[in-house]
Amino acid sequence: MVWHFALFNIIWREIYDNLNSLRFALATLLLLGLMLTNAIVHLREHPERVQNYHNAVVEHHERLKAAADESLYKLAQKGPGYLPKKPSSLRFCAEGGEPYLSERAQGGHHRWGTDTLESFWILAYPSASPNRQNVRPVVSKVDWGFIIGYVLSLVALLFTFDAISGERERGTLRLTLANSIPRHTVLIGKFLGALISISIPFTLSILINLLVISTSSDVHLGAEAWGRLGIIFCIALLYTCLFLALGLLVSARVQRSAVSLVVLLLVWVVFVVFMPSTLASIAGRSTSSGPSLDFSERSEKLHEELSKEYYNNRFKEPADSHKGMQLDSEYVTKDAEQQERLHAERLNQRVEQVNRARTITRISPVTIVQHLLESFAGTGFERHLQFLENVQSYAREYRAFIDDTDRADPDSLNILGVPAGMSQKPVNPESVPKFEDTLNLSKDFNTAATELLLLVLFVMALISGAYLAFVRVEI
Amino acid sequence: MLETRDLTKIYNENVLAVNNLNLKVEDGEIYVVLGANGAGKSTTISMFLNFIEPTSGTAFVGDIEIPKFPLEAKKHLAYVSENVELYRNFTARQNLSFFAKLGGRKRVSNDELDETLGRVGLAEEAFTRRVKTFSKGMRQRLGIAIAIMKDAQAVLLDEPTSGLDPKGGADFLNLLRQLKEEGKAIFMSTHDIFRAKEVADRIGILVEGNLERELTREEIQRENLEELYLHYVAGYESKD
Incomplete structure (x- = not known):
């Protein structure tokens, strides 16, 4: 296995050469500086986010307790209140457009009321979320996404632009290949040597970053x-x-290192800088959220139509008749259903638009890696969708609890939405379901699968390209 | 033994670099090929080393057909190139050790490395100096040390004396004679008629890819090599 031995020697030589180079020193300093900045900023911002989240959770619990102490009807009518999104402890890895995404969903607000009836709670989502910012890579924050997506990619090019062309210029490639070594061994040696060389400062800077972050209380x-x-x-x-x-x-395709550097910088600017922002701009146009006035008009119109129908029928029935109460119940619950459906429709429409836009931006590797980092850091768009799923699942659980508790009260008429038709007894606050936002790693893997596959395909294609270029080149 | 049989190389743009070259270098023989720039000297060496594929014909080292078994063939070939810069961050010893290991040596002692470096005339203080501080002559000596260290059956030298000072050139010729005495087949390309005359057992004059003339040791001593060379080269130049 002579070639194994040669491979080891080539890797060792590459690492030694890189460790003694100016670019290695500069890359180390740059990565260390950026990772330290990232850790410091995170330590400054994260406690406030966690505190805000805890405050919101306390507020949510207090609201449930206050309503439960009054009666089941109040609990059913007011709803659970604001449902907060749990901030990710790994937000330093990928900011993921979090500032543009809502930190909570709305679990009920008072929309209308009459002498005898009040609107029931609905699940609503803040109108700014999710929006076009979720398709644009975040470059304003020094997070891992920025360091990996932009800085590390540039460092990788600076470590390889002269890997083959430089050796050809110095004559060492001919000397190397004058020995009984297959070309692919040389290429693999160079590849692994550069990868290990870059991994050293990158790993070091990550360890220091995590040391600073994890030692903080x-x-x-x-x-x-x-x-x-x-x-x-x-x-x-x-x-x-x-x-x-x-x-x-x-480097294998061109004769001179200077040409290789220029070509690579050009490719880097196009694929890493220009393409993501341009594609995001194009995609952003297609994700315009539409006038919110439309939404309000539709909401009002639906409510008006329902009210009209309700009042037409309601006046025919005596105020406290069973039939009249059922009409009241239908009015309240149908109104809540309609309004919630409208909110959900708007949300789904926006999610679909953002998803389409994100698909377009996947052409750029930096966007792919940012999406992947967001997925596993528990931030960004996919994480927001998981939060919305959690919220919707909680809403179902909450409503089922109201139904079950009401049915369990023998004094209740079990007519939902009407004060006289529902249980008026207080509820044990401990038994009321509380919202807890959770993350699911296996779901993250599923959502990231396409992007992971794309990244692997890109890598395989380029490695194959490098192999073919190097094997065919006449030295 | 090195041999070419009807070795031909035509580059993509229909440029004929080497045309039906037939030559043989016996063990213990120094064969020098003279020619102007672009005559096909380096292309011939590149085909011996399988850096480029011949368009037709073939080449051998011993019994091994190079285009068919390039990796096996390269075990028996050592190479010294013109203007080799080597690895600038490595010391002379590290460069020599690295290439010795690529050549198949699993372990090389410092004593062995130092002995080879001394043999090519490098001063002891240079053994542990980084190559980026070396002069061209020193780098060339190190390149020769790399070829010696490989201890291959045949040695290919591509204009190895270019840029060497007179002492360096003389030392180099002595080294070639030593290698010849060790029984190596040596194939050297050069422009340097005077050094070729001093050391060659046979000389081939290559003009536009064609081997125009081959001279034996006796003919080399007898003939005016400079005139002969100019005759062939100028003859072709005048045609243009």
Whole structure:
């Protein structure tokens, strides 16, 4: 197995050469500086976010308790209130457009009331969420997404632009290949040597970043968070492989290192800087949320039509008759259903638009890696969808609890939405379901599967390209 | 032994680099090929090393057909190139050790490395110096040390004396003679008629890919090599 031995020597030489180079020193300083900045900013901002979340949870619990102490009817009518999204402890990995996404869903507000009836709670979503900002890579924050997506990719190109062309210029490639070594061994050696060389400062800077973050009492990283960090690290390495392969491909195709550097910088600017922002702009236009006036008009119109129908029928029945109460119940519950459906429709429409736009931006590797980092950091659009799912599932649970408790009261007429038709007894606040936002790693894997596959395909294609270029080149 | 049989290389743009080249270099023989720039000297060496595929014909080292078994063939070939810069961050010893290991040596002692470096005339203080501080002559000596260290059956030298000072050139010729005495087949391309005359057992004059003339040791001593060379080269130049 002579070629194994040669491979080891080539890898060792590449690492030694890189460790002694100025670019290695600069890359180390740059990555360390950025990772430290990231950790410091996170430690400054995260406690406030956690505090806000705890306050919102307390508010949610107090609202439930106050309503439960009054009666089941009040609990059913007022709803659970604001449902807060749990801030990710890994937000330093990927900001993921979080500032543009809502931090809570609305679990009920008073919309209308008559002498005898009041509107029932509905699940609503703040109108700004999700929107076009969710398709644009975030470059204003120094998070891992920025460091990996932009800085690490550039470092990878700077470590490989002269890997083959430089050796050809110095004559060492001919000397190397004058030995009994297959070309692919040389290429693999160069690839792995560069990957290990880059991994050293990157791993070091990540470890320092995590050391600073984890030693703070304000941030708690559990076992799952560490697992997610491990996955993010692997994704970063895979993404680095993509640019290493690109560097080797161009370096093998051109005669001079200077030309290779220019070509690679051009490709980097196009695919990493220009393309994501341009595609996001194009995609953003197609994700315009539409005039919210339309939505309000539709909402009012639906309510008016329902009210008209209700009053037409209601006046025919005596105020306290069973039939009259059933008409009241129908009015209240149908109104809540209609309004909630309207909100859900608007949300689904926007989610679909953002999803379409995100598909377009996947052409750029930096967007792919940012989406992946968001998925595993528990931030961004996909995470927001998980939150909305949690909210919807909680709403179902809450309503089922109201139904079951009402049925369990022998004094209740079980006519939902009408004060006289529902249980008026207080409810034990402990028994009322509380909203808890959770993350699910297996779901994250499922949502990230397409992007992971795309990234792997990109890497495979470029490695194959580099191999073909190097094997065919006449030296 | 090195041999070419009807070796031909035509590049993509229909440029004929080497045309039906037939030559043989026996073990313990120094064969020097003279020619102007673009005559096909480096292309011939590149085909011996399988850096480029011949368009037709073939080449051998010993019994091994190079285009068919390039990796096996390269075990028996050592190579010294013109203007080799080597790995600039490595010391002379590290460069030599690295290439020795690529050549198949699993372990190389410092004593062995130092002995080879000394043999090519490098001063002891240079053994542990980074190559980026070396002069061109020193780098060339190190390149020769790499070829010696491989201890291959045949040695290919592509204009190895270009840029060497007179002492460096003389030392280099002595090294070639030593390699010849060790029984190596040596194939060297050069423009340097005077050094070729001093060391060659046979000389081939290559003009536009064609081997125009082959001279034996006796003919080399007898003939005016400079005139002969100019005759062939100028003859072709005048045609243009």
